[in-house]
Amino acid sequence: xxxxxxxxxxxxxxxxxxxxxxxxxxxxxxxxxxxxxxxxxxxxxxxxxxxxxxxxxxxxxxxxxxxxxxxxxxxxxxxxxxxxxxxxxxxxxxxxxxxxxxxxxxxxxxxxxxxxxxxxxxxxxxxxxxxxxxxxxxxxxxxxxxxxxxxxxxxxxxxxxxxxxxxxxxxxxxxxxxxxxxxxxxxxxxxxxxxxxxxxxxxxxxxxxxxxxxxxxxxxxxxxxxxxxxxxxxxxxxxxxxxxxxxxxxxxxxxxxxxxxxxxxxxxxxxxxxxxxxxxxxxxxxxxxxxxxxxxxxxxxxxxxxxxxxxxxxxxxxxxxxxxxxxxxxxxxxxxxxxxxxxxxxxxxxxxxxxxxxxxxxxxxxxxxxxxxxxxxxxxxxxxxxxxxxxxxxxxxxxxxxxxxxxxxxxxxxxxxxxxxxxxxxxxxxxxxxxxxxxxxxxxxxxxxxxxxxxxxxxxxxxxxxxxxxxxxxxxxxxxxxxxxxxxxxxxxxxxxxxxxxxxxxxxxxxxxxxxxxxxxxxxxxxxxxxxxxxxxxxxxxxxxxxxxxxxxxxxxxxxxxxxxxxxxxxxxxxxxxxxxxxxxxxxxxxxxxxxxxxxxxxxxxxxxxxxxxxxxxxxxxxxxxxxxxxxxxxxxxxxxxxxxxxxxxxxxxxxxxxxxxxxxxxxxxxxxxxxxxxxxxxxxxxxxxxxxxxxxxxxxxxxxxxxxxxxxxxxxxxxxxxxxxxxxxxxxxxxxxxxxxxxxxxxxxxxxxxxxxxxxxxx
Numbered sequence: 001x002x003x004x005x006x007x008x009x010x011x012x013x014x015x016x017x018x019x020x021x022x023x024x025x026x027x028x029x030x031x032x033x034x035x036x037x038x039x040x041x042x043x044x045x046x047x048x049x050x051x052x053x054x055x056x057x058x059x060x061x062x063x064x065x066x067x068x069x070x071x072x073x074x075x076x077x078x079x080x081x082x083x084x085x086x087x088x089x090x091x092x093x094x095x096x097x098x099x100x101x102x103x104x105x106x107x108x109x110x111x112x113x114x115x116x117x118x119x120x121x122x123x124x125x126x127x128x129x130x131x132x133x134x135x136x137x138x139x140x141x142x143x144x145x146x147x148x149x150x151x152x153x154x155x156x157x158x159x160x161x162x163x164x165x166x167x168x169x170x171x172x173x174x175x176x177x178x179x180x181x182x183x184x185x186x187x188x189x190x191x192x193x194x195x196x197x198x199x200x201x202x203x204x205x206x207x208x209x210x211x212x213x214x215x216x217x218x219x220x221x222x223x224x225x226x227x228x229x230x231x232x233x234x235x236x237x238x239x240x241x242x243x244x245x246x247x248x249x250x251x252x253x254x255x256x257x258x259x260x261x262x263x264x265x266x267x268x269x270x271x272x273x274x275x276x277x278x279x280x281x282x283x284x285x286x287x288x289x290x291x292x293x294x295x296x297x298x299x300x301x302x303x304x305x306x307x308x309x310x311x312x313x314x315x316x317x318x319x320x321x322x323x324x325x326x327x328x329x330x331x332x333x334x335x336x337x338x339x340x341x342x343x344x345x346x347x348x349x350x351x352x353x354x355x356x357x358x359x360x361x362x363x364x365x366x367x368x369x370x371x372x373x374x375x376x377x378x379x380x381x382x383x384x385x386x387x388x389x390x391x392x393x394x395x396x397x398x399x400x401x402x403x404x405x406x407x408x409x410x411x412x413x414x415x416x417x418x419x420x421x422x423x424x425x426x427x428x429x430x431x432x433x434x435x436x437x438x439x440x441x442x443x444x445x446x447x448x449x450x451x452x453x454x455x456x457x458x459x460x461x462x463x464x465x466x467x468x469x470x471x472x473x474x475x476x477x478x479x480x481x482x483x484x485x486x487x488x489x490x491x492x493x494x495x496x497x498x499x500x501x502x503x504x505x506x507x508x509x510x511x512x513x514x515x516x517x518x519x520x521x522x523x524x525x526x527x528x529x530x531x532x533x534x535x536x537x538x539x540x541x542x543x544x545x546x547x548x549x550x551x552x553x554x555x556x557x558x559x560x561x562x563x564x565x566x567x568x569x570x571x572x573x574x575x576x577x578x579x580x581x582x583x584x585x586x587x588x589x590x591x592x593x594x595x596x597x598x599x600x601x602x603x604x605x606x607x608x609x610x611x612x613x614x615x616x617x618x619x620x621x622x623x624x625x626x627x628x629x630x631x632x633x634x635x636x637x638x639x640x641x642x643x644x645x646x647x648x649x650x651x652x653x654x655x656x657x658x659x660x661x662x663x664x665x666x667x668x669x670x671x672x673x674x675x676x677x678x679x680x681x682x683x684x685x686x687x688x689x690x691x692x693x694x695x696x697x698x699x700x701x702x703x704x705x706x707x708x709x710x711x712x713x714x715x716x717x718x719x720x721x722x723x724x725x726x727x728x729x730x731x732x733x734x735x736x737x738x739x740x741x742x743x744x745x746x747x748x749x750x751x752x753x754x755x756x757x758x759x760x761x762x763x764x
Contacts, residue, residue, distance in 0.1 A: 001074070005065055007058045010043035044368025046311060049107040052078060056114045060121070068126045075122060075129065075138060078115050082108055083141040090144040090151045101297065102312035105151070110510040112140070117507050145238040147247045150295045152235055154315065156249060157291065159228045161318070163201065163256065166221055169555050170208050172566070172667035174389060177322040180293050182303040192292045198252050205259045210267060211569045211660065213585075219271075222264050226277070229257035233280070250287040258282060293319075304345060308352035311375040321382040325389045336732075338395050338405075346386065346405055353379050353408060361415050366423050366468040370514060373423050377521030380408050384525060384674070392673035394732035406740055409678045410525045417522070422466035424518035425475045428496075429453055431511030432476070435503045436484070442502040444486050456480045491534075493541030500545060513546050520556070527678040528559040528671045529687070536561075559671040559687065564596075566664035567694075571601055573657035577650050578624055580604045614690075618697030625654065625704040632708075651708065658705050661698050662720050665727060668694070676733045677740030684737045688730065695728040 002011050038045035042054045059066065059074060066074070085103055119138055123129065131137040143151065157178070164176045178197070181188040191197075210218045236250045261277045268274045296316065298306045307313045307320050327342055338346070356376050363369055384407040390396055396405060410417050432452040436443055449455055456474045457463050464475040481495035482488040489495035496516075500509050520539055523531055536556055557565070568585045575583030582588060582601050589600035599611040602620060611617055632640070632647060640647075668691055675684065702721040 001070055002055055002058060005062075007062045007065060008054075010054055011058070012039075012041060012043055039368075046368055046371040047102055047107065049103050049111060050368075052081065052111055053114070056111075056118060059118055063121055063125070068122075071122045071126065072129060075115065075119055078111065078118075079138045079140075082111055082115070083139075086141055086143050090146055090149045092146050092148040113506050113510065116505055145235045145242075147232075147236045147239040147249070152232065153291075153295050155228070155232060156253065157319070158315075159225060159232070160201075160252075160256070160291075162228075163205065163225055163260075166218075166225070167201075167204050167208065170210065170214075170218070172663040172670065174325070174392065174670055176204075177326070178291070178319075179323055179326055180319055182293075182300050182320060182323060192290050194249075194252060194289045194291050198255060198289060202255055202259045205256075205263055208263065209656070209659065211572070213565075213569055213572060215267070219264070219268055222260055222267075223274075226257065226260035226264060229253060229260060233257045246285060246287045248288045248290055251282070251285050252287075252289045252291070254280060254282045254285050304348055304352070308349065308356070308379065311371045314375050314378050317375075317378050317382050321386050324386050328386070328389050328393055328395055331393070331395060336394055336396075338390065343405070346390075349379075349383055350405075350408075353383055357408075357413070357416055360419060364469045365471060366419065366426065370423055370427065370518075373420055374514075374517055374521065377420065377518065377525055380410065381521060381524035384408060388670070388674040388676070391676050391732055391736050392670060394729070396732055396736060406677055406736075407527075407674075408525075409527070410522065411527065411530055411678070418466050419468045420518060420522060421475075422468040422471070422473055424515045424522070425466055425473045427511050427518070428515035429473065429476070431508040431513075431515065432499055434508030434511065435499055438504055438507055439502050442486070443484050445484070447483070452476065452484065455483050491538060491541065493538030496538070496542050497545050500542075509546075512542075516542050516546065523556045527675040528557075528562070529675040529679045529684070531556065531558045533558055533561060559668075559675060562667055562671055563664070563690075566660070566667055570657060570660040570664050573653065573660045574621060576653040576657070578621065580620070614693040614697050618700055622700050622704050625701065625708055628654075629704065629708045654705065654708065658702065658720050661701065662724065662727075665691075665695055665698060665724065669727060669730060669733070672730065672733050676736040679737065681737060688734055688737075691730065692728075695724065698724055699728070 002008075038048050038051050042051040045051045045054060055074075056078070059071075063071075085108055089105075115138075119129065129137045146152070160178055164178060168174065168176050178194075179190040181190055181192065183189065232253045236247055236253050239247050240250060258279050261279055264274045265277060293300065293316070298310075298313075303320055307317045324342065324345065328338070331339065331342075337343075353376075356372075356379070360369065360373065360376060387405060387407045390405065410420075429452060436452050437450075447455070453474065456476050457480060458465070458474050462477055462479070464477065465472055466475065467473075476492075478489065478492050478495060481492065481499070485495060485498055487498070489498055496512060500506075500512060503509050516539060519535070520543070523535060523539060536558065539556070555562075568588070571581050572583050572585075574581035580603055582603065587600065589597040591597040598613065598617060602609075602611050602617045604620065609616070609620060611620070628650065635643070672687060672691060675687075699721065702724055706719065706721050
């Protein structure tokens with residue numbers, strides 16, 4: 001129908017692909033379907049949902065060309081496709097149709113939004129779409145409650161890994177994850193029965209120590225995970241009710257659902273809504289707990305090729321790289337280079353990624369390459385994370401020579417960065433245009449412009465333009481957005497949220513979501529020292545509105561933000577037992593150079609203490625620990641018993657402070673490893689010096705803390721001093737940067753911890 005109307009030259013399905021629908025057994029039909037690809041149906045289509053999107057846009061741009069029957073047939077066919085996909089993906093015994101298998105739930109949701117608009121247009125022109133019973137003929141089917149289907153297997157894996165990500169973030173770790181077998185089925189490295197693993201995860205969730213400064217952010221994440229596992233449990237519960245056996249992973253889902261419910265109730269006891277959450281009895285739910293990737297229809301023995309070259313592999317890229325990180329971490333501590341197998345895999349991945357980068361830079365047009373760009377950024381960010389683990393663990397050869405294994409620095413590739421920003425900006429402008437066109441009354445539009453691009457300043461020093469081949473696009477700034485909005489915004493992120501809130505039925509929002517997926521990918525690929533806090537703020541603001549992005553958590557804060565946040569968490573904890581440590585972040589001042597005035601973090605005016613360095617801070621803290629230790633040792637047994645409760649409270653607060661300091665140092669080392677070799681050498685050395693100053697001060701504190709802890713059974717069972725000895729070894733990081741550091745790279749305006757950076761800019 002669309003082809004015959006010749007509405008758009010992008011519709012490529014010609015007569016040679018005509019199919020006889022009445023003859024299902026026709027071999028010619030079957031061969032045509034087998035060889036059919038999205039690109040053969042619609043120009044630049046990367047997935048089948050791109051074909052539908054293109055056709056829907058053609059309809060919206062040419063609605064007058066369709067009579068009532070043609071319009072109704074199109075809507076019914078689209079509705080049938082959506083319902084068919086939902087039915088297929090939520091059945092255990094689904095038909096592995098490569099043509100529809102790579103459509104995602106997000107794709108379907110976006111199609112539904114656009115279909116709703118088309119249906120509204122149709123019914124305004126003609127009459128309501130109703131069946132013979134008077135009901136709406138465009139009926140949306142619910143997903144099947146088949147807990148063993150691909151849909152729910154993937155949801156379970158995604159949410160378990162989000163749980164691990166939360167633990168990694170809370171503990172400043174790099175290695176907690178669920179491992180999968182990617183080799184041949186007869187050579188499995190990891191146990192796929194997750195019963196013991198889940199029990200350990202439950203313990204970690206229960207024992208997670210949430211700093212007071214992070215309470216609200218972690219509340220949102222804990223609630224999200226509780227809701228996700230609660231929805232999953234309802235599927236499993238219905239499936240179990242309809243069958244004679246308790247389905248695989250029922251126990252896992254219910255235990256995790258309850259674990260997050262208990263953690264929320266424990267941490268937020270004054271929140272009535274949270275306290276109303278019910279704990280479900282799990283004593284009678286015993287099941288197998290097998291989690292693997294057997295439902296994935298690919299050759300797992302050649303998984304590197306799959307994740308490198310198939311844009312539909314994005315959901316599994318991190319899983320594969322997590323496995324490789326663990327293999328690096330499992331190498332002997334005294335082994336200062338990679339095994340041959342790991343080295344070869346890294347080099348193959350690097351070769352494949354560089355090939356894809358060259359492909360992206362060779363295209364004459366960006367059309368049809370969004371999914372490819374999104375996939376490429378996911379590859380690069382995970383590859384860089386793997387390299388940072390190799391550096392962190394000193395597995396880059398004994399002399400630190402890493403010119404053969406190094407991170408891929410997008411910031412140094414202006415052509416690639418420019419093209420990726422072009423795609424992101426183009427998507428954003430497309431979404432804004434759709435929202436503006438459909439809801440012009442909700443915008444200021446005093447200038448009677450027809451589209452958003454007409455509001456963008458294209459001249460002057462503040463004009464921003466990106467190019468892709470011969471094409472160019474102008475990026476809107478805050479000034480441009482405020483010319484459009486009725487109520488001015490304070491940031492570009494706030495402006496985008498205001499624009500999305502003006503959308504009717506989320507029409508146009510999917511394009512903005514796509515744009516911010518790419519922007520997030522660009523941030524993740526950048527060195528933590530080079531990330532722009534403004535960009536992070538905007539992404540965090542928009543992500544809180546777009547759950548489809550914000551559910552994929554990543555700690556994207558800068559090196560500077562991380563150090564400031566975690567050091568302030570430490571000072572806040574110290575303030576619980578030491579009145580001179582600053583407990584309020586807002587009381588911290590700047591020095592003349594714009595960095596933290598260290599004297600404002602620790603004050604004792606009575607003794608006129610001079611605080612000019614981290615050593616001075618830690619020396620004063622250490623003096624107090626020595627006083628407490630001396631006081632405790634001077635007490636006889638009767639006196640100790642009288643002050644036991646108060647003393648234990650003080651020692652518990654000290655334990656928490658030492659843990660916060662240890663987490664600060666752990667996280668700083670990770671950020672340094674992620675930045676090594678990609679930063680200005682002079683500035684990177686300043687960061688190394690800051691790390692060493694804090695580590696040396698921590699050694700002094702931890703040594704005294706060990707004496708304090710050993711005097712009785714205090715809450716601290718961890719030997720921070722011995723753990724720090726290994727953590728503070730950063731020769732590999734220094735060597736990498738001395739070999740690969742960029743002497744000519746522009747210096748950041750603020751490298752070290754800075755008071756001006758106030759917000760917690762993590763990805764909530």
